[in-house]
Amino acid sequence: MATLGDLERSIMERLWQSDAPVTAAELRDELAHKTSAGKDLALTTMLTVLSRLERKGFVDRDRKVRPHLYFAVTTRADHTAELLQQVLGSEPDRAAALARFVGQVSPQEADTLRQLLEQRAATPGDESSSTSAIRATPAN
Incomplete structure (x- = not known):
């Protein structure tokens, strides 16, 4: 994008x-x-x-x-997710970038991330459930 x-x-x-x-x-x-x-x-x-x-x-x-x-045509959330994906895709050390990102999230955002990762683990290969959960979660 x-x-x-x-x-x-x-x-x-x-x-x-x-x-x-x-x-x-x-x-x-x-x-x-x-x-x-x-x-x-x-x-x-x-x-x-x-x-x-x-x-x-x-x-x-x-x-x-x-x-x-x-x-x-796109939502703000879709655009933001695409930007994050681009940044991670261009980063040679994705783990380090993710670690720095996670270190800066609020406790509520950390809870949301945990829930999304649990949902993703429960439905391998199905990213759509995570996407809808992200949209349903209000921004803090």
Whole structure:
């Protein structure tokens, strides 16, 4: 999965928070009110960034209506998990990286990790149960 630039990340944060698809103009206006990233953002720039996000597989749009309505294809949790996997995949000493990560988690997060590892051990080869459990666990 591709990484996100600052503007792309701001757009994705807004789309991940949204309950409904939004237009490029709505995204631009919201970013202008909430962050300095959208202050002088042209609509054409927003459309270009949305097209890039679409090519990267983060966003899709409803082409049946004008203006197009944009929505997130992936969840924030999916994106975060993919980033963690990329980092671990590029690390020559995965055990050391995991040890440092585990050393920084809160007690609640450690409990969640234990539960997920127990679930995974109970169903070898089935990673989907761990994924759904992660999504069901609220972030602390």
